[in-house]
Amino acid sequence: MTAKLNVLRYVLGAAMLGLWRNRTMTLGAVVTTAVMLVTLAAFLAINDTLNEMVTALGRKSNLIAYVRDDARPSRVTEIMQDLEQRPGVGEVLFVTKEDALRIFRERFFDQRDVIDILQANPLPASVELRMDDPAVLPGLADELRGMTEVFESVAVPLDVVERLVSISNVSRAAGTAMIIALTAVALFVIANTIRIAVYARRQEIEIMKLVGATDWFVRGPFIIEGAFIGLVGATLAAVALVVIYLQLAPTITRIISFLPIATDVSFVRNLAVFIVLVGLVVGSIGSYVSVRRYLAV
């Protein structure tokens, strides 16, 4: 037990000493890790913002179902409650005949001739859907058109919807592909940097093995060093990310103020925690794997 504690003490001390004595290599690995993780995090943030933009655009596309004058109000309420539960549906509004007329008057206030000839209210009440996901619009429109006892007609800007769905699909697919590729590149570069650092000290591993060190005795300091490099590099990346966010977020929000996107603080916080964990895990596993190949002495 005492021997194991002594070994543990040695491993921790050797890791710290190794980091210091190979400080040029350590610094290079930390900087590489930080740069790769900042790039990855920046892309994740950009991708998230793009997705938010597409979703926000989707919310701007509406479906309007005009209610027959003779439709039973209880049936309309029932349908609206059902629609609220549907995936992709953001908001369900009921516009009464009176509201429709008021809106009409407001919109055409400069055409008094037209307004004045209206004796009765010819405008129907309507149910308006604001969408979270415009992709479900065509299906919903068909379904509502089938309810002829309730709705006169259903209006959907199909060309806009189709374009939005297409933009959304391309954006999500391209974003996912880029994230996978960039994650792979980041992990490869970080792991490779650690591999080179370990390679430079392969003779050290060999010597330790030849004087009777166990695999874990040799591996221990390298894993701690790798974890340290990953952690420090990732923490630098996280700090850079937060600083960039604090500088750029107000400007970005102002530029795209036409879209209801709130730049989310919790997203940046979660992203920072995520990259710190990635750094820690890749650093330690990268060292573990790199050392393994030199242990067979």
Added chain:
Amino acid sequence: MQGVTKRYDGEPALADVSIAIARGEFAFLIGTNGAGKTTLLRILLHEESFDAGVVLVNGVDVARIRGSALTKFRRRIGVVFQDTRLLPNATVRENVGLPLQVRGHANRDIDEAVADVLERVALSDKSERFPRQLSGGEQRKVALARAVVAKPDVLLCDEPTDSINPAHAREIIGLLLEINSEGVTTLVATHDSEIVNNLRRRVIRMDAGTILADEPVGVFSTS
């Protein structure tokens, strides 16, 4: 070692080599470059595999060693490598203490043992230096100190006096004899004729991977 053969890319480095060294014995392994001396030592340390034959070191069948048994096996052998193989980023004290560190000894015990052995090799005043700050002879003495600090049963030395001045060489050989006199089986590969001729110990002569002669009191000659 019985009937040991080792080939590199089909070329024999050792061909049907058989030798026996008794516990506590001192023997020289001599021969020109490429004679197979280093290969033989590497096989004894299980640093190199072999193609045929049987090798027993301290009663352990080297070919059958696996996993943690290898660690235990190596802890009973001290080695002075031809290229010293000191850790470049560790001080003399840390290099010499390494075999005790890997065994999990307490720092206080390690410091005591390292101080003793450094005194023995006359390097006490250089314990905090790095290998690059030492002469070739001093580096070899550090390598020897590391090899014996954990009191091994067997000491293998590969050209321990190569490329160093005669004074350091004599000092190292004196230390090897002293260590051997404490019961450590010692095998020294060398092509230093002066040392071999002066000491008049057992000489195992190798050439092209074979044993040419095994003389109880040999001299270095090219005949």
